[in-house]
Amino acid sequence: MSIVSLPEIMGPAFEQRYGVAAFNAVDGITMDGLIRAAEESRSPLIIQISVSTVKFWGAEVIKDTFTHLAKRVAAPVTLHLDHCPDPKVAQTCLELGWNSVLFDGSGLSYEENFQKTREIVKLAKQHGASVEGELVAVGGVEDGVGSEEEGELLPLDNEVEFIRETGIYCYAPPIGTAHGFYKAAPSIRYDRMQQLVEAINVPMVLHGGSGLTDDVFKRLISLGAAKVNISTDLKKTYADGFRNYLEARPTEYNPLKLIGAVRGDVVKMAQAYFKIFGSEGKA
Numbered sequence: 001m002s003i004v005s006l007p008e009i010m011g012p013a014f015e016q017r018y019g020v021a022a023f024n025a026v027d028g029i030t031m032d033g034l035i036r037a038a039e040e041s042r043s044p045l046i047i048q049i050s051v052s053t054v055k056f057w058g059a060e061v062i063k064d065t066f067t068h069l070a071k072r073v074a075a076p077v078t079l080h081l082d083h084c085p086d087p088k089v090a091q092t093c094l095e096l097g098w099n100s101v102l103f104d105g106s107g108l109s110y111e112e113n114f115q116k117t118r119e120i121v122k123l124a125k126q127h128g129a130s131v132e133g134e135l136v137a138v139g140g141v142e143d144g145v146g147s148e149e150e151g152e153l154l155p156l157d158n159e160v161e162f163i164r165e166t167g168i169y170c171y172a173p174p175i176g177t178a179h180g181f182y183k184a185a186p187s188i189r190y191d192r193m194q195q196l197v198e199a200i201n202v203p204m205v206l207h208g209g210s211g212l213t214d215d216v217f218k219r220l221i222s223l224g225a226a227k228v229n230i231s232t233d234l235k236k237t238y239a240d241g242f243r244n245y246l247e248a249r250p251t252e253y254n255p256l257k258l259i260g261a262v263r264g265d266v267v268k269m270a271q272a273y274f275k276i277f278g279s280e281g282k283a
């Protein structure tokens with residue numbers, strides 16, 4: 001069984017300064033492609049799922065699909081719930097045995113976010129799971145969650161206190177990256193990530209990974225980003241995969257060939273990220 005906890009997969013990455021790619025899978029095709037890619041590249045992998053995807057398929061179906069695909073490979077794989085502002089959804093996933101959740105209380109006041117995050121951490125512990133925390137909203141809407149603008153920045157001390165006192169395992173820092181397609185190159189606050197890691201030595205999570213340059217990835221990973229989220233690029237690979245295949249073969253009606261082609265595109269995309277993030281061969 002290669003299904004592992006978030007600390008088991010992120011701990012070595014944080015220590016050795018490589019990044020574990022966390023892709024937002026949307027179905028069995030993407031999940032299968034990602035897990036095949038991890039196995040072929042001998043790379044650790046985080047499969048993360050948006051709340052809207054949970055609502056589409058159901059948390060149990062996703063967990064079962066993940067378990068059946070992941071337990072056949074040797075590469076370590078973790079199932080994570082992405083940006084979840086609803087404690088009930090997080091609870092459902094934790095009770096079903098998901099490995100970790102991002103409780104996203106960035107839309108709440110500091111106090112409310114603090115309290116709710118702490119409660120989720122407590123609940124997660126009971127299920128042997130871990131929590132990613134978020135204090136300041138990452139810019140850009142992702143699957144209906146979040147806002148266009150990055151949230152208002154807080155003093156470093158507040159972020160450090162939040163991380164330490166809530167007991168979260170890893171933290172999504174506001175460093176100028178954003179969800180969706182970048183319209184212009186983002187201005188990244190490397191200094192903030194560095195200060196956070198120096199102050200608290202907790203693994204960081206890079207949100208808004210799609211569209212960043214290799215140099216930006218490498219620099220942030222070297223500073224302590226141990227989980228690197230890729231959602232938009234997977235969605236694009238998936239949609240383009242279907243479109244390109246069907247446009248080139250308008251009279252092809254073999255679904256397995258179509259799905260197989262798209263799955264192959266997902267494998268290639270994932271493997272390219274494993275190389276950039278330095279996780280290839282680490283499993």
Ligand SMILES: [Zn+2]
Nearest residue numbers: 138207208229
């Ligand atoms: Zn995100």
